[in-house]
Amino acid sequence: MPRLIVVLGDQLSPALASLQQLLPDDIIMLAEVGQEASYVKHHKHKIILLFSAMRHFAATLQQQGYQVCYIKYGDIAEIISMTDAVLHVLAQHPAVTTVIITECGEYRLQQEILSWQQLLTVPVTILGDDRFICDLARFARWAKGKKQLRMEYFYRDMRRYTGLLMQGDKPEGGKWNYDSDNRKAWPEQQQPDAPLSFAPDAITAEVAELVQQQFAANMGRSDNFSYAVTGKEARAAFLHFVKQQLPQFGDYQDAMRLEQPFLQHSICSAYLNCGLLDVRWMCNKVQQAYQQGLVPLNAAEGFIRQLIGWREYVRGLYWLKMPAYKQNNFLHAERALPGYYWHGNTSMRCMQQAIKSTIDHAYSHHIQRLMITGNFALLAGLSVDEMTDWYLAVYADAYEWVELPNTLGMALFADGGMLASKPYAASGAYINRMSNYCKHCSYNVKNITGQDACPFNALYWDFLQRNQQRLSANPRLALAYANWHKRSDEDKAHILAKAAQTLDTLEQL
Numbered sequence: 139m140p141r142l143i144v145v146l147g148d149q150l151s152p153a154l155a156s157l158q159q160l161l162p163d164d165i166i167m168l169a170e171v172g173q174e175a176s177y178v179k180h181h182k183h184k185i186i187l188l189f190s191a192m193r194h195f196a197a198t199l200q201q202q203g204y205q206v207c208y209i210k211y212g213d214i215a216e217i218i219s220m221t222d223a224v225l226h227v228l229a230q231h232p233a234v235t236t237v238i239i240t241e242c243g244e245y246r247l248q249q250e251i252l253s254w255q256q257l258l259t260v261p262v263t264i265l266g267d268d269r270f271i272c273d274l275a276r277f278a279r280w281a282k283g284k285k286q287l288r289m290e291y292f293y294r295d296m297r298r299y300t301g302l303l304m305q306g307d308k309p310e311g312g313k314w315n316y317d318s319d320n321r322k323a324w325p326e327q328q329q330p331d332a333p334l335s336f337a338p339d340a341i342t343a344e345v346a347e348l349v350q351q352q353f354a355a356n357m358g359r360s361d362n363f364s365y366a367v368t369g370k371e372a373r374a375a376f377l378h379f380v381k382q383q384l385p386q387f388g389d390y391q392d393a394m395r396l397e398q399p400f401l402q403h404s405i406c407s408a409y410l411n412c413g414l415l416d417v418r419w420m421c422n423k424v425q426q427a428y429q430q431g432l433v434p435l436n437a438a439e440g441f442i443r444q445l446i447g448w449r450e451y452v453r454g455l456y457w458l459k460m461p462a463y464k465q466n467n468f469l470h471a472e473r474a475l476p477g478y479y480w481h482g483n484t485s486m487r488c489m490q491q492a493i494k495s496t497i498d499h500a501y502s503h504h505i506q507r508l509m510i511t512g513n514f515a516l517l518a519g520l521s522v523d524e525m526t527d528w529y530l531a532v533y534a535d536a537y538e539w540v541e542l543p544n545t546l547g548m549a550l551f552a553d554g555g556m557l558a559s560k561p562y563a564a565s566g567a568y569i570n571r572m573s574n575y576c577k578h579c580s581y582n583v584k585n586i587t588g589q590d591a592c593p594f595n596a597l598y599w600d601f602l603q604r605n606q607q608r609l610s611a612n613p614r615l616a617l618a619y620a621n622w623h624k625r626s627d628e629d630k631a632h633i634l635a636k637a638a639q640t641l642d643t644l645e646q647l
């Protein structure tokens with residue numbers, strides 16, 4: 139008797155729990171549906187990546203002899219949601235005895251899937267997603283009774299649990315974390331190696347055409363797509379990174395450079411988050427490269443921390459705290475997003491660069507997301523709802539489990555410090571230290587007031603002043619507040635007036 143195995147667009151892993159149970163009679167369903175493709179205005183590259191990778195994944199299963207029911211976008215007008223798709227396939231295959239699905243990545247869709255238990259005439263089995271190393275029960279046990287859920291302690295547990303970069307029960311090299319080595323600015327003359335890119339094949343070209351027709355108004359272009367769309371290609375892209383970029387990944391993790399959107403970053407998060415790459419395989423490759431003396435410890439440790447520390451931690455936190463987490467707005471940030479978040483036309487060179495790479499590649503690296511577009515939103519008090527929707531829409535790697543804690547918690551401090559120990563607020567000086575943007579900007583990073591002053595500067599002080607009641611007790615902000623209070627009343631008034639004027643003319647910056 140066949141069972142129906144439902145595979146979602148970010149579950150494209152042969153080792154997926156539900157596919158591990160596959161029997162010869164079973165039917166596998168993948169569906170391109172309007173609701174998933176439109177719950178935010180996804181970047182064109184994100185939709186092309188998923189639809190093309192889904193079609194390739196389905197074709198491989200078919201070649202292996204499995205029965206796959208694939209619903210293409212728009213082929214059956216009545217199918218709008220995953221629920222519609224499941225009902226449609228069940229009606230076509232009345233012999234199906236049960237529906238099997240691996241737990242999904244977003245609370246919104248989880249609620250829909252849970253409703254199937256009542257809606258469908260056959261039972262529904264939801265399996266845990268063991269593509270993550272830390273299952274949700276393990277995370278909940280770790281979190282239980284803790285006042286603060288600090289990533290660093292979770293990460294150490296994960297190092298012990300996985301044995302990655304461990305010498306017995308001691309961390310490799312004697313320290314858990316080498317981040318203090320990882321803040322170098324990019325050297326003036328150095329040219330980064332490009333990440334591996336892939337010319338669209340016939341399947342991708344067809345999908346790109348579809349996306350151009352159906353999602354014309356969404357961010358990005360459909361004629362410059364170059365992501366991997368199969369597991370094989372994604373593994374090649376990652377191995378290229380390990381060889382070419384990883385050796386210097388640590389050193390320049392936080393660096394930013396004009397017209398260089400990728401630097402030493404892997405650009406593999408989109409592959410990992412839709413299932414084309416496996417986290418354990420990636421970590422083992424990085425560890426091997428370290429053991430073979432091909433990459434230094436600060437690079438290997440920094441990269442592995444992103445995967446088994448940060449990534450697993452935000453996923454655990456998301457499921458532990460949802461749905462209430464999404465309602466947080468600790469700093470009462472409500473201001474509308476200026477238009478340049480969508481088109482990138484701003485004289486602020488740093489913002490223009492971060493948004494340009496977002497438009498061109500559905501990608502910008504973590505420090506651009508945190509310290510440029512995120513920092514600006516934090517300082518200007520931009521709406522948490524609008525910002526979280528923006529991040530979810532514009533990045534090819536974004537699903538709510540990873541996007542929400544990173545945006546709402548880390549970048550916007552809207553959870554009041556559940557995730558970050560302080561707001562990542564910074565003036566232009568930080569951006570100037572970590573990039574060459576300010577040298578090519580019409581604003582002057584040294585000035586706080588005056589016509590040409592860098593907008594980040596007055597906004598930074600205004601942020602501290604207007605949130606004084608909520609933030610001044612934070613010991614990690616003590617120095618910043620002391621510096622603010624040292625200023626004369628006249629000085630403060632000038633700065634706050636400049637910030638008010640900046641906020642009034644936000645759209646024109």
Ligand code: DLZ
Pocket residue numbers: 145146147148149169170171172174175176180184185188242243244247537538
């Ligand atoms: C993001 C996305 C998009 C754009 N389209 C689809 C789709 O048509 N079909 C599908 O199964 N999944 C899609 N996804 C990914 C889902 O939104 C994702 O599985 C959930 O957000 C849970 O992480």
Ligand code: SF4
Pocket residue numbers: 485486487488489565566567569570575576577579580581582583592593594
């Ligand atoms: Fe950004 Fe200010 Fe530097 Fe211009 S001067 S690039 S606005 S930080």
